[in-house]
Amino acid sequence: MSKVIIACQTISDELNLAMRATGCSYPVIRMASDYHMDPNLLRAKLQEEIDKLTDFQDVLLAYGCCGNGLVGLKASTAGLIIPRTEDCISMVLSRPGEKFERLKRTYFLTRGWLQGSKSIAAEYEHACERYGEARARKLFKFMLKNYNYLMVIDTGAYPLADCLSKAEELAGNTGLEVVVSKGSVWLLQKLLTGPYDEDFSVIPRGGTVNSSHFGMAGAAPAHQAI
Amino acid sequence: MLDLQALTKAVGDLNEQQVLAMLKEFVATNPGNEETVAVVNACQQGMAIVGELFDQKEYFVGDLIFAGELLSSAIDILKPVLGGESTVTVGKIVLGTVEGDLHDIGKNIFKNMAEAAGFEVIDLGIDVPAATFVEKVKEIKPEIVGMSGVLTLALDSMKKTVDELKTAGLRDGVKVIIGGNPVTEEACRVIGADAFTTNAAEGVKICQGWVK
Numbered sequence A: 001m002s003k004v005i006i007a008c009q010t011i012s013d014e015l016n017l018a019m020r021a022t023g024c025s026y027p028v029i030r031m032a033s034d035y036h037m038d039p040n041l042l043r044a045k046l047q048e049e050i051d052k053l054t055d056f057q058d059v060l061l062a063y064g065c066c067g068n069g070l071v072g073l074k075a076s077t078a079g080l081i082i083p084r085t086e087d088c089i090s091m092v093l094s095r096p097g098e099k100f101e102r103l104k105r106t107y108f109l110t111r112g113w114l115q116g117s118k119s120i121a122a123e124y125e126h127a128c129e130r131y132g133e134a135r136a137r138k139l140f141k142f143m144l145k146n147y148n149y150l151m152v153i154d155t156g157a158y159p160l161a162d163c164l165s166k167a168e169e170l171a172g173n174t175g176l177e178v179v180v181s182k183g184s185v186w187l188l189q190k191l192l193t194g195p196y197d198e199d200f201s202v203i204p205r206g207g208t209v210n211s212s213h214f215g216m217a218g219a220a221p222a223h224q225a226i
Numbered sequence B: 001m002l003d004l005q006a007l008t009k010a011v012g013d014l015n016e017q018q019v020l021a022m023l024k025e026f027v028a029t030n031p032g033n034e035e036t037v038a039v040v041n042a043c044q045q046g047m048a049i050v051g052e053l054f055d056q057k058e059y060f061v062g063d064l065i066f067a068g069e070l071l072s073s074a075i076d077i078l079k080p081v082l083g084g085e086s087t088v089t090v091g092k093i094v095l096g097t098v099e100g101d102l103h104d105i106g107k108n109i110f111k112n113m114a115e116a117a118g119f120e121v122i123d124l125g126i127d128v129p130a131a132t133f134v135e136k137v138k139e140i141k142p143e144i145v146g147m148s149g150v151l152t153l154a155l156d157s158m159k160k161t162v163d164e165l166k167t168a169g170l171r172d173g174v175k176v177i178i179g180g181n182p183v184t185e186e187a188c189r190v191i192g193a194d195a196f197t198t199n200a201a202e203g204v205k206i207c208q209g210w211v212k
């Protein structure tokens, strides 16, 4: 039974750690982080990769629902196994068996989140170039007016110091407070090893991903009384 | 008369100076309502260009925010001449980003456009619990409830809000419209909303249809 992993570059560090920890050696197709800024593009790119596959039994998707980026994917060439989680933030912050509550007023960072060419740090640089520093600060105050905290998630998968100094700098420019919280790669490890229980959706070859596969509103019975 | 195409282009280019100068000059001519509506439309078309350029990765999130601010200053300049003959509001919309979601760029764009179309918009902000929507609907008795959200979990919160409106016996008295990237026809049906859109201008048209 052969498996292949398709993973978002954003969680590269975390996937590498999970692979080391479980001794997993499935081939990995890594997808650019930038795609996640546009769920429709992400879906198209993922489908392209899935359609290209030959002779794999299952694809392990190291993604969450990602703003519906995965909803609509077709299991064209192999079965799909997807963690039932919202995004990579809930993926690393949730705990086995517990319902995940996203912290309020918080923007989350890992090293992976900082690296993409559309990361919040890259955004800030772009804004400085385009509008000058004073205006950029104003724009970011406005963009992040609903946020108080910049949370660095210590997933144990990368040296924290790197990320922390960048986060401090960003926080200084945007008026946020840095907090650090422990995360884990348990769900990624389980994606590699199984068992594929209620933490996952398994879409057999020929099937299509829909929102109920993530336990979202789509799961509710459609015949609900009006 | 103001060059509408040039205005659309200036908004699309995020050329703030030019946009504001054009609008100020326009307002100084004491224009009629019809002309002003055409100018608002030109601004909206400019916003659509911004959206396209964002999708094409040309613009960054910071640019979207800037565009939102630009639209709101544009509408502010136009307000005195907008209502012109009819200062009565065409209807009330209670609007908010649903619980758990902090994104508000799209909501604010819709708000600005709805206000420009003569609606009174009661903006409840972000991360709005179902109970707050219920309370405000009771208090304000709007024709329309607008819910915005871009996180996947927003769909659950939207459903919860509609369910609580039903429980409170308020659902039949209002039209419910939902917006934001993840909303789909399927989601709309499951949530029990009356309409959905991923385009603010279309959302305004739907709302206008309801209050006619």
Ligand code: B12
Pocket (backbone or CB within 6 Å): A036, A037, A038, A039, A065, A066, A067, A068, A069, A086, A087, A089, A102, A106, A107, A108, A109, A113, A120, A142, A143, A144, A145, B061, B064, B100, B101, B102, B103, B104, B105, B106, B107, B109, B110, B145, B146, B147, B148, B149, B150, B151, B152, B153, B177, B178, B179, B180, B181, B197, B198, B199, B200, B201, B203, B204
């Ligand atoms: C901009 C943005 C941000 C900004 C938000 C700034 C702000 N003040 O809103 C910042 C950088 C702060 C941010 C933060 C986060 N974000 Co964000 N963000 C986006 C991004 C790039 C664009 C969203 C947007 O504003 N689009 C532009 C607007 C104009 O479009 P729109 O909302 O669809 O609105 C239009 C229509 O839908 C309609 N409309 C909208 N609302 C309504 C309402 C009504 C009634 C009507 C009629 C019409 C209407 O009108 C608008 C104009 O036509 C998306 C990706 C994407 N491309 O969608 C990710 C995205 C939504 N974010 C995402 C994530 C993960 C986050 C964070 C959790 C990231 C983090 N590291 O912490 C936090 C969110 C915390 C929280 N609890 O909410 C994910 C969501 C995944 C998921 N869980 O579902 C996305 C999909 C990106 C991704 N795949 O990673 N984000």
